Amino acid sequence: MALFDDMEPNYDRKCASLSSSRGYKTFAKAWNLHVSNLFARQVTGERVTIVNRKSAAQLQEHYDRKCRQKELQSLFNENKNDPLMKQMEQCLHDTRKEMHPHQTAAVTLPVQYNSRLGRPQFGVPYALNTDIATNAFQYNNTRTSIQYKAVPNGAALRITREILGKSFKARSFCWKCGFKKSQHLRANEPFGGDCKRNCGHEECSKCYTRITFECHSNGRIGPHCTNEPHPTKSKYDDWGMVDTVQRSII
Numbered sequence: 361m362a363l364f365d366d367m368e369p370n371y372d373r374k375c376a377s378l379s380s381s382r383g384y385k386t387f388a389k390a391w392n393l394h395v396s397n398l399f400a401r402q403v404t405g406e407r408v409t410i411v412n413r414k415s416a417a418q419l420q421e422h423y424d425r426k427c428r429q430k431e432l433q434s435l436f437n438e439n440k441n442d443p444l445m446k447q448m449e450q451c452l453h454d455t456r457k458e459m460h461p462h463q464t465a466a467v468t469l470p471v472q473y474n475s476r477l478g479r480p481q482f483g484v485p486y487a488l489n490t491d492i493a494t495n496a497f498q499y500n501n502t503r504t505s506i507q508y509k510a511v512p513n514g515a516a517l518r519i520t521r522e523i524l525g526k527s528f529k530a531r532s533f534c535w536k537c538g539f540k541k542s543q544h545l546r547a548n549e550p551f552g553g554d555c556k557r558n559c560g561h562e563e564c565s566k567c568y569t570r571i572t573f574e575c576h577s578n579g580r581i582g583p584h585c586t587n588e589p590h591p592t593k594s595k596y597d598d599w600g601m602v603d604t605v606q607r608s609i610i
Contacts, residue, residue: 363411364422367391373423384416391419519579521553527600528583538565538582538599558582568593 371387378385392413401408414422439445521528521535532541534551539559544551547560558564558581564571567587575587589596 363391363394364419367394371419371423373420378416384420388414388416388419519584524583524601529598529600533583533595533599534559535583536579536581537561538585538595540595566590566594566596 367387367390370382370390371384372382373384375383377383380386395411395413398408398410402410519536521530524530524535528535530552533539534541534544534555536552536555537558539561541551543559544555549555549557549559558571562570562572564576564585564587565582566585566589567575568590569575569587571581576585580586583599583601
């Protein structure tokens with residue numbers, strides 16, 4: 361990192377040509393030449409700090425990480441004196457101290473919880489609301505251990521183009537993820553039946569919650585999502601869908 365900062369005059373991240381005097385290909389050549397000189401100095405017995413060779417792409421990624429760190433540091437500086445942030449931090453500390461004692465395991469043997477201390481606490485870190493979170497689990501007959509409560513297999517939502525009805529604007533919006541065709545083209549993502557990565561987004565195009573949530577399992581995203589559409593971000597009204605059709609199940 362120190363060498364990268366020392367050689368800062370040799371590069372320009374915004375340079376259009378990578379092979380120009382301040383381009384990253386030229387910078388990579390200067391970097392690797394400096395690395396070779398360090399090895400040569402080490403062979404002669406001089407104590408030097410050895411660094412690795414880097415490609416132009418690796419040097420660009422490092423510069424981008426530095427910029428991102430500066431952005432996060434500025435956000436931290438803006439929020440560190442925020443009274444709401446301090447209140448939340450204090451609330452987390454107080455809640456942690458108010459938790460009941462928990463058992464520790466000295467050996468890796470099957471854990472048997474002491475039922476006299478109440479419901480066993482679990483999670484890493486431990487759940488703040490154990491009495492609520494434990495409802496997702498089921499006890500054995502002696503109520504000394506908990507097991508994950510499997511989600512019952514309900515009716516599966518059909519993920520097909522036909523289930524959306526003829527009114528769905530499939531030429532403008534992807535019938536799998538719901539994002540516009542222009543967004544797929546800009547992101548170089550397949551459109552329609554070949555769409556597999558939600559157009560590169562982490563959120564559902566309808567409710568704008570993460571697609572990793574259980575409500576979006578089995579491809580139930582975009583037009584196939586059963587959640588309510590986001591009031592401002594969603595383009596649900598532009599899809600031309602009939603609500604009763606998109607909720608059909610088999």
